[in-house]
Amino acid sequence: MSSSGAAIDERIKQTSGLRKALIRPELGAIVGTIAVFAFFIIFAGDSGMFNAQGVLNWSTVSAQFVIIAVGACMLMIAGEFDLSVGSMIGFAGMSIAIFSVTLGWPVWMAILLTFAICIAIGAVNGVIVVRTGLPSFIVTLAFLFILRGFTIFFPQLIERRTIIGGISERAVGDWLAPVFGGKVGGPIFDWLASQGLIAVFERGTRAGEPIVNGIPMLIVWALGLMIVAHIVLTRTRFGNWVFAAGGDAQAARYVGVPVARVKILMFMFTAFCATVFATCQVMEFGSAGADRGLLKEFEAIIAVVIGGALLTGGYGSVIGAALGALIFGVVQQGLFFAGVESSLFRVFLGVILLFAVILNTYIRRIITGER
Amino acid sequence: MSSYDHAPIVEMRDIEKHFGPVIALNGVSFDIRPGECHCLLGDNGAGKSTFIKTMAGVHKPTRGEILFEGKHMDFSSPRDAMEAGIATVYQDLAMIPLMSVTRNFWMGREPIKRVGPFKFMDFKTANDVTMHEMRKMGINLRSPDQAVGTLSGGERQTVAIARAVYFGAKVLILDEPTSALGVRQTANVLSTIDKVRKTGIGIVFITHNVRHALAVGDRFTVLNRGKTLGTAQRGQITPEELQDLMAGGQEMVALEGSLGGTV
Ligand SMILES: Nc1ncnc2c1ncn2[C@@H]1O[C@H](COP(=O)(O)OP(=O)(O)OP(=O)(O)O)[C@@H](O)[C@H]1O
Ligand SMILES: [Mg+2]
Numbered sequence: 001m002s003s004s005g006a007a008i009d010e011r012i013k014q015t016s017g018l019r020k021a022l023i024r025p026e027l028g029a030i031v032g033t034i035a036v037f038a039f040f041i042i043f044a045g046d047s048g049m050f051n052a053q054g055v056l057n058w059s060t061v062s063a064q065f066v067i068i069a070v071g072a073c074m075l076m077i078a079g080e081f082d083l084s085v086g087s088m089i090g091f092a093g094m095s096i097a098i099f100s101v102t103l104g105w106p107v108w109m110a111i112l113l114t115f116a117i118c119i120a121i122g123a124v125n126g127v128i129v130v131r132t133g134l135p136s137f138i139v140t141l142a143f144l145f146i147l148r149g150f151t152i153f154f155p156q157l158i159e160r161r162t163i164i165g166g167i168s169e170r171a172v173g174d175w176l177a178p179v180f181g182g183k184v185g186g187p188i189f190d191w192l193a194s195q196g197l198i199a200v201f202e203r204g205t206r207a208g209e210p211i212v213n214g215i216p217m218l219i220v221w222a223l224g225l226m227i228v229a230h231i232v233l234t235r236t237r238f239g240n241w242v243f244a245a246g247g248d249a250q251a252a253r254y255v256g257v258p259v260a261r262v263k264i265l266m267f268m269f270t271a272f273c274a275t276v277f278a279t280c281q282v283m284e285f286g287s288a289g290a291d292r293g294l295l296k297e298f299e300a301i302i303a304v305v306i307g308g309a310l311l312t313g314g315y316g317s318v319i320g321a322a323l324g325a326l327i328f329g330v331v332q333q334g335l336f337f338a339g340v341e342s343s344l345f346r347v348f349l350g351v352i353l354l355f356a357v358i359l360n361t362y363i364r365r366i367i368t369g370e371r
Numbered sequence: 372m373s374s375y376d377h378a379p380i381v382e383m384r385d386i387e388k389h390f391g392p393v394i395a396l397n398g399v400s401f402d403i404r405p406g407e408c409h410c411l412l413g414d415n416g417a418g419k420s421t422f423i424k425t426m427a428g429v430h431k432p433t434r435g436e437i438l439f440e441g442k443h444m445d446f447s448s449p450r451d452a453m454e455a456g457i458a459t460v461y462q463d464l465a466m467i468p469l470m471s472v473t474r475n476f477w478m479g480r481e482p483i484k485r486v487g488p489f490k491f492m493d494f495k496t497a498n499d500v501t502m503h504e505m506r507k508m509g510i511n512l513r514s515p516d517q518a519v520g521t522l523s524g525g526e527r528q529t530v531a532i533a534r535a536v537y538f539g540a541k542v543l544i545l546d547e548p549t550s551a552l553g554v555r556q557t558a559n560v561l562s563t564i565d566k567v568r569k570t571g572i573g574i575v576f577i578t579h580n581v582r583h584a585l586a587v588g589d590r591f592t593v594l595n596r597g598k599t600l601g602t603a604q605r606g607q608i609t610p611e612e613l614q615d616l617m618a619g620g621q622e623m624v625a626l627e628g629s630l631g632g633t634v
Contacts, residue, residue, distance in 0.1 A: 235491045235494075236490065236491055237481035237483060237490070237492050240477070240481050240492060243467070243470055243474065244470065244474075244478050244479075247467035247468075247469050248467045248468075251461075251467055252467070252478065252479070253449070254429075254449055254459070255449075255453070255479035255480075256449060256479040257478060314467065314469045315469045364469075367468070367469055367520050
């Protein structure tokens with residue numbers, strides 16, 4: 001037995017620092033983030049992308065991606081997908097609009113009810129996947145169509161149109177609406193403006209006010225969800241169960257991990273994230289449209305994969321997924337600032353997805369020792 | 372053997388298990404005493420895995436009785452059996468390769484540290500205990516963060532065994548722990564079995580390999596097509612007799628003739 005100890009000691013030298021750094025899930029996303037920022041600082045540095053307003057612009061877009069990526073990341077690590085996220089976003093927004101505008105209920109009630117309905121739909125997704133053992137890909141694909149169909153059907157039936165506006169007016173004075181549509185840190189920005197650190201409006205009704213007058217709650221939600229999910233995943237017992245459920249559900253079950261419960265909860269969490277996204281969006285636009293959230297499920301999954309998670313589950317990082325989302329936001333808005341044709345964003349997405357998947361496969365081989 | 376002075380920890384009486392029309396077990400009796408290594412032998416499909424899964428609470432027996440420390444037991448889940456002290460290291464999936472040794476070791480029983488109203492996993496304790504327990508089994512880990520996937524097959528088995536022992540197993544079931552291992556690794560696992568037995572834990576050791584069984588076994592039970600062909604004590608049976616029992620007699624004799632006695 002002592003010889004086996006010696007054999008292991010010899011192997012320490014084989015693991016170079018580089019290789020060790022390589023087998024972090026976030027590595028690709030960190031490198032990507034640095035590369036993307038370097039690129040745009042060089043090519044769009046003087047386009048206003050990095051002044052207060054520009055930063056707010058791409059931070060907001062990135063935060064949207066972060067919110068859905070965090071949910072998709074936890075679910076993917078637990079070994080499942082949710083393709084109904086985009087439809088869920090449209091559905092949740094429409095649900096808030098119908099409850100508050102069409103039915104005239106208080107906005108807070110519309111929001112809470114929508115959360116309850118959407119999380120319940122997430123649970124249904126989860127229960128079907130867990131009970132039938134069908135791939136979540138198929139089950140949630142069904143919900144992609146079901147939810148989108150209802151999102152178009154209900155407003156047409158009730159209001160004879162597919163966009164419902166007037167939510168901003170209904171939200172005035174509501175206690176819950178600002179949690180999704182408000183801004184924080186206003187006084188700080190006033191102070192920054194008074195110090196001449198950020199620009200102020202020169203003309204118009206808001207002359208003298210800072211151009212950026214607070215951080216949207218959307219960004220606060222993104223940061224909050226990211227931090228909570230990261231801590232839960234890496235530092236708690238439940239986090240260990242999430243990894244175990246996705247790593248090998250049967251092995252996890254044998255040692256008493258409640259795999260079904262973990263997976264269903266992750267479907268519910270993904271639905272929660274989609275609803276947060278939808279609520280923030282509805283509060284910002286003041287309207288709900290039947291086509292909102294289109295393709296968001298794929299963007300979320302791509303962000304998660306760029307963040308280093310394996311499509312097969314059991315491995316990944318919330319921080320990585322959030323960086324993946326940041327890369328998205330920065331590139332999407334950066335191309336706009338740099339004056340590049342925006343359709344090229346799709347090309348970029350496809351290319352970076354391929355790179356990320358290839359890198360992840362390589363990392364997986366290192367970890368599992370497969371050849 | 373002193374272990375026969377003890378009452379059995381687990382006693383399985385006339386266990387039958389049907390999967391629809393398939394009769395996987397057809398009246399198997401078996402017991403395991405503290406500090407002994409009871410080998411369960413049999414050919415592929417004999418019902419060994421099904422039998423120990425019944426003992427471990429994965430399957431409910433169709434008929435028959437399970438006594439745990441003399442009392443009638445009705446395990447409704449693997450968790451129940453685990454709580455009672457029956458730990459199992461499965462043939463196919465003992466560990467999750469992508470997760471660290473520590474995370475695997477504590478999976479399902481993570482140590483908790485409270486910070487205010489929040490409960491976190493106590494990684495310091497978890498890592499220290501894992502390193503210590505693995506060292507006791509003769510394996511020096513590079514680091515507790517090392518993914519199980521980077522361990523050799525024998526080392527993985529040892530992690531699983533160390534885990535079961537640490538969590539107070541009274542009976543440790545090993546389903547073909549040596550089937551995929553080379554000579555050296557097999558020797559390591561067999562010596563781990565010996566160490567564990569000496570602590571008073573009863574071991575159920577499943578194998579096809581008569582030599583592995585004879586190296587550590589105190590008693591030998593052979594299963595064939597869902598039935599026991601009898602239990603023998605160490606010293607009462609020769610390797611050849613055991614081999615014959617496993618293969619169901621005749622065919623083996625014929626085969627051995629044609630192969631010149633090399634099997
Ligand atoms: N869940 C199940 N459903 C139906 N039949 C099953 C099930 N599990 C086992 N069987 C059948 O029961 C019989 C015994 O299988 P078992 O896995 O217990 O054999 P084994 O002795 O462990 O074989 P091996 O040495 O190959 O591991 C086989 O014929 C198998 O097909
Ligand atoms: Mg078997």
